[in-house]
Amino acid sequence: MSALIRARGLARSFAVGQGMFRPRRTLHAVNGVDIDIKKGEVVGIVGESGCGKSTLARMLLGLLPPSAGTIELEGKDLRTLDRQAVSRRVQPVFQDPYSSLNPRRRIASIVALPLEVHGIGSAAERRRSTLEMLERVGLPSRFADHYPRELSGGQRQRVAIARALVMRPEIVICDEPTSALDVSVQSQILNLLLELRRDRGLTYVFISHNLAVVEHIATRVAVMYLGRVVEMAETAGLFRDPRHPYTRALLASVLTPEPGLGIPDTGLGLAFPDPLNPPPGCPFHPRCPDAIGICRVQMPPLAPTLAGVAACHVHAPAQGALAA
Amino acid sequence: MAEATLQIAEPIQPTEGARLRGRVFGQKSLTIGLGIVALIAAIALLAPLLAPYDPYAQDLTRRLIPPFWYPKGSWLHPLGTDNLGRDYLSRTLYGARISLLIGLSVMVISGLIGTTMGLVAGYFGGRVDLLITFLITTRLAMPVILFALAVVALLGGSLLVVILTLGLLKWDRFAVVMRSATQQTRSLDYVAAAEAAGASTARIVLGEVLPNIAPHLIVVATVEAASAILLEAALSFLGLGVQPPLPSWGLMIAEAKAYMFFSFWLIAIPGTALALLVFGINLAGDGLRDAIAPDGRG
Numbered sequence: 001m002s003a004l005i006r007a008r009g010l011a012r013s014f015a016v017g018q019g020m021f022r023p024r025r026t027l028h029a030v031n032g033v034d035i036d037i038k039k040g041e042v043v044g045i046v047g048e049s050g051c052g053k054s055t056l057a058r059m060l061l062g063l064l065p066p067s068a069g070t071i072e073l074e075g076k077d078l079r080t081l082d083r084q085a086v087s088r089r090v091q092p093v094f095q096d097p098y099s100s101l102n103p104r105r106r107i108a109s110i111v112a113l114p115l116e117v118h119g120i121g122s123a124a125e126r127r128r129s130t131l132e133m134l135e136r137v138g139l140p141s142r143f144a145d146h147y148p149r150e151l152s153g154g155q156r157q158r159v160a161i162a163r164a165l166v167m168r169p170e171i172v173i174c175d176e177p178t179s180a181l182d183v184s185v186q187s188q189i190l191n192l193l194l195e196l197r198r199d200r201g202l203t204y205v206f207i208s209h210n211l212a213v214v215e216h217i218a219t220r221v222a223v224m225y226l227g228r229v230v231e232m233a234e235t236a237g238l239f240r241d242p243r244h245p246y247t248r249a250l251l252a253s254v255l256t257p258e259p260g261l262g263i264p265d266t267g268l269g270l271a272f273p274d275p276l277n278p279p280p281g282c283p284f285h286p287r288c289p290d291a292i293g294i295c296r297v298q299m300p301p302l303a304p305t306l307a308g309v310a311a312c313h314v315h316a317p318a319q320g321a322l323a324a
Numbered sequence: 325m326a327e328a329t330l331q332i333a334e335p336i337q338p339t340e341g342a343r344l345r346g347r348v349f350g351q352k353s354l355t356i357g358l359g360i361v362a363l364i365a366a367i368a369l370l371a372p373l374l375a376p377y378d379p380y381a382q383d384l385t386r387r388l389i390p391p392f393w394y395p396k397g398s399w400l401h402p403l404g405t406d407n408l409g410r411d412y413l414s415r416t417l418y419g420a421r422i423s424l425l426i427g428l429s430v431m432v433i434s435g436l437i438g439t440t441m442g443l444v445a446g447y448f449g450g451r452v453d454l455l456i457t458f459l460i461t462t463r464l465a466m467p468v469i470l471f472a473l474a475v476v477a478l479l480g481g482s483l484l485v486v487i488l489t490l491g492l493l494k495w496d497r498f499a500v501v502m503r504s505a506t507q508q509t510r511s512l513d514y515v516a517a518a519e520a521a522g523a524s525t526a527r528i529v530l531g532e533v534l535p536n537i538a539p540h541l542i543v544v545a546t547v548e549a550a551s552a553i554l555l556e557a558a559l560s561f562l563g564l565g566v567q568p569p570l571p572s573w574g575l576m577i578a579e580a581k582a583y584m585f586f587s588f589w590l591i592a593i594p595g596t597a598l599a600l601l602v603f604g605i606n607l608a609g610d611g612l613r614d615a616i617a618p619d620g621r622g
Binding site for chain 2: 090
């Protein structure tokens with residue numbers, strides 16, 4: 001099956017310290033990401049804050065032009081498609097349902113905005129499909145004329161999902177859609193997303209730092225570190241047998257419900273490297289418990305593992321790399 | 325007591341309109357401020373009906389008559405007459421027209437310029453922002469009074485020149501406030517969601533950003549209107565604003581300055597009117613800000 005989204009060498013850098021008389025520095029938020037997303041998949045993207053997850057999401061949505069590399073939507077370069085064409089196929093659900101809904105609009109008007117922008121149907125038809133969509137995400141139509149401030153976080157996130165799906169897109173990019181919600185509401189929203197995927201054959205890119213959530217929803221997981229994908233594998237395989245030391249540390253950092261155990265030790269330390277000045281070689285080597293000499297000089301390529309690919313000289317050596 | 329409390333029915337949810345009314349009239353300063361401004365606006369509109377005399381009609385036989393509370397005063401001219409025998413009440417009433425006209429039109433002109441600049445700078449950022457910030461800084465470096473004096477001295481003073489000069493000068497605060505408010509709003513996810521929905525830039529700026537920064541706009545607009553009214557009075561006082569015989573409060577004060585030791589009311593009456601109007605506008609602006617603030621996060 002061909003890829004719905006195909007990204008090659010995707011990179012995005014930002015100029016930091018912009019001003020008339022200040023020196024400019026470059027921050028590489030995303031640095032050479034290759035990713036294929038197939039129809040019907042749920043690709044989970046995990047990593048610490050600042051690893052470039054959200055920048056990647058914005059590029060896939062076409063909100064942010066990549067500074068290098070290409071994104072293809074079913075073989076067509078995203079840059080050659082206009083915003084409207086992309087928006088019919090790819091839609092976002094954002095993290096914070098408090099800032100993702102315009103506080104001055106009523107719920108129905110928020111959900112109907114994409115229909116309005118694309119000039120779909122008459123006002124009455126738009127109203128009808130908006131109400132249907134709200135009903136589908138579990139909001140009775142009496143909410144339609146309320147303002148976002150009158151709704152709870154979970155209800156707001158349902159509105160955001162309704163807005164994303166009202167145009168019947170194929171791909172939904174969820175940027176931490178549950179991390180601003182209470183735990184009890186999180187599972188409701190996740191189950192809603194899974195139901196909608198089944199009903200409508202949706203493809204998700206699911207960004208999260210919550211590994212339990214990703215394990216629950218994703219079919220494939222990409223682990224990002226400092227703007228790069230360091231390991232990508234089928235969900236079950238990745239959780240059973242993580243290859244990259246960073247993936248292992250992430251899995252070890254999941255809090256257990258056992259109160260006596262305290263916060264688990266990841267062995268990583270707190271020294272998240274300065275993304276303005278990344279370390280040479282493997283970007284993870286300063287925090288890696290297994291680092292060897294070559295890690296400090298040479299960037300490891302993504303090499304095949306049992307369940308997918310990983311970039312590590314030690315645990316996923318490329319063919320002939322150790323011998324050299 | 326406990327039983328009595330238990331009997332209270334559950335509170336009735338106020339409607340949206342009732343809540344807004346409660347916020348507006350719950351604020352004393354807003355009510356009083358709006359009341360003063362509404363009163364002066366009504367006077368300005370109804371001046372021809374209210375004024376007992378033609379404000380331009382001179383009567384040299386009845387010069388410098390004091391107001392009614394002086395022993396020499398008469399109810400024929402309740403606020404007395406000026407040095408040319410013009411009825412002071414009529415002139416003061418007509419003066420409200422000039423002040424409000426200047427306040428409103430300067431606010432609209434400078435508001436349009438400043439808001440557009442602020443929205444553009446805040447939304448697009450980057451080089452556009454650098455350029456507009458540079459323009460704002462340049463404008464802030466120019467002293468308004470001196471600049472306005474120079475322009476009026478070159479072009480000659482008239483109501484239109486004063487309005488245009490002040491309107492084209494006083495956009496700085498609009499631009500500064502709108503720029504930072506736009507920057508804040510622009511980074512919110514609902515703007516990104518509208519972009520991802522394929523909305524045009526104009527639609528996003530006017531439909532998503534502007535309604536959310538309107539509260540700031542209202543507050544700046546009131547402050548600027550008050551300051552424009554004061555500036556007009558200052559320019560007229562210096563003889564470079566509105567030209568005689570128009571009944572502008574600033575001009576009335578200027579004309580009266582030669583008589584201020586013997587006919588104090590000539591300065592006190594337009595001065596009080598001016599102070600009252602500016603006070604009312606500022607009070608209303610303060611109250612509006614407070615009335616809008618409890619909205620909080622949305």
